[in-house]
Amino acid sequence: CFGSRLAALVLSVATATTLSAAGDATAAPEGATATATATRHEKMIERADEAAGARTAARRFVATIAAAEEAGYEYEAFDGKAAKALRFDVPTSWVKAIDRAYDDSATTSGRTIAMIGNFKTIDTVSVRVETVSPEIAQMASSGEDAADAKSVADALTANERAAVEALESFGVIGGVENGRSGTMAFALMDDARVKKGPDGRKYYVFSYETEVCRAKIEEGMGGSKICVGPQGDALDSIQRRSRVVVTFVGNRVVKLHASAVSSRFDEVEEIMNRAVDSFAL
Incomplete structure (x- = not known):
C-alpha cells in the first residue's frame, strides 16, 4: 500500500x-x-x-x-474551529467534546481549545493555551537539546508535582474542566526531546504518568494517599499515561495533550504518537 x-x-x-x-x-x-x-x-x-x-x-x-x-486506524486532520491555526491528526471515528476558535490570549488558568476522543475508553487528545512565566518562556526560546527539553517539561509539570505534595484536589489534569480532580502520584518519563518544524518553530515533546483521583484525596495510614468519595467510601484511583507536545507564543504555551488509561496505553500508543508527531501551529 x-x-x-x-x-x-x-x-x-x-x-x-x-x-x-x-x-x-x-x-x-x-x-x-x-x-x-x-x-x-x-x-x-x-x-x-x-x-x-x-x-x-x-x-x-x-x-x-x-x-x-x-x-486498521484511519486518520484525518482535526477539522474543528481552530483548524486554521493548528493541525494534528486523529482517528476518523473520534468525536469532539470541546471545540473553540484558537485564541492565544490565555488567561492565567488557561483555556481548552479542543478536546476530541473515544469517550467509551476515555482516550483523548486536547489542546490548551496557558500562560507561563517569563523565565519558562526564556528557557524555551533558548532550548536546543534533550536536557533543555527535560527542563521545560519539569517547569510545565510543576503544578502536578505540587498537587501530589499538598494533597490538593482540583483541575490540574490537562483538558479537564469544571470537575473535582487531582493527582495522587506523578512520574515524568525520560524521553523529553526538542524537534523543529519546517518553519523552524520549536516543539518540546515529553511523557508522564499520573494516578488521578476524581474525588477527595486524603492521607491514610503510613502516609499513603487514598481517594475518598462523598460518602466517605474509598474509591479506585485512575492511572493515566500522557504524551505531550508544546510550543510557545511569547509568554503563552500551546499544549497538545494525548492521554489514555495506563492499562490500555500500549493499544493506542500509535494514535497518541500520531497526534503528537503531526501537531503544528
Whole structure:
C-alpha cells in the first residue's frame, strides 16, 4: 500500500544519509595540519550524529505507519474551529467534546481549545493555551537539546508535582474542566526531546504518568494517599499515561495533550504518537 511504500522510501533516504555521513567521517584531506584535521573530524562527527538522528526519526515514522496499517486506524486532520491555526491528526471515528476558535490570549488558568476522543475508553487528545512565566518562556526560546527539553517539561509539570505534595484536589489534569480532580502520584518519563518544524518553530515533546483521583484525596495510614468519595467510601484511583507536545507564543504555551488509561496505553500508543508527531501551529 501507499503507506508502506512511503515508509520504505523515508527509511532508505535516512539510511543513505547516515552512510554518506559515516563515509565522509572516515576521509581526511592529505597534507592537512593536525588542527585542521581535528576540526574537520569534529564537523564530520556532528554530521554523523545528525544523520543518526534522522534515521531514528525515520524508524519512528516507519513504526507509526506499520502500526496504523496493522490496527486498521484511519486518520484525518482535526477539522474543528481552530483548524486554521493548528493541525494534528486523529482517528476518523473520534468525536469532539470541546471545540473553540484558537485564541492565544490565555488567561492565567488557561483555556481548552479542543478536546476530541473515544469517550467509551476515555482516550483523548486536547489542546490548551496557558500562560507561563517569563523565565519558562526564556528557557524555551533558548532550548536546543534533550536536557533543555527535560527542563521545560519539569517547569510545565510543576503544578502536578505540587498537587501530589499538598494533597490538593482540583483541575490540574490537562483538558479537564469544571470537575473535582487531582493527582495522587506523578512520574515524568525520560524521553523529553526538542524537534523543529519546517518553519523552524520549536516543539518540546515529553511523557508522564499520573494516578488521578476524581474525588477527595486524603492521607491514610503510613502516609499513603487514598481517594475518598462523598460518602466517605474509598474509591479506585485512575492511572493515566500522557504524551505531550508544546510550543510557545511569547509568554503563552500551546499544549497538545494525548492521554489514555495506563492499562490500555500500549493499544493506542500509535494514535497518541500520531497526534503528537503531526501537531503544528
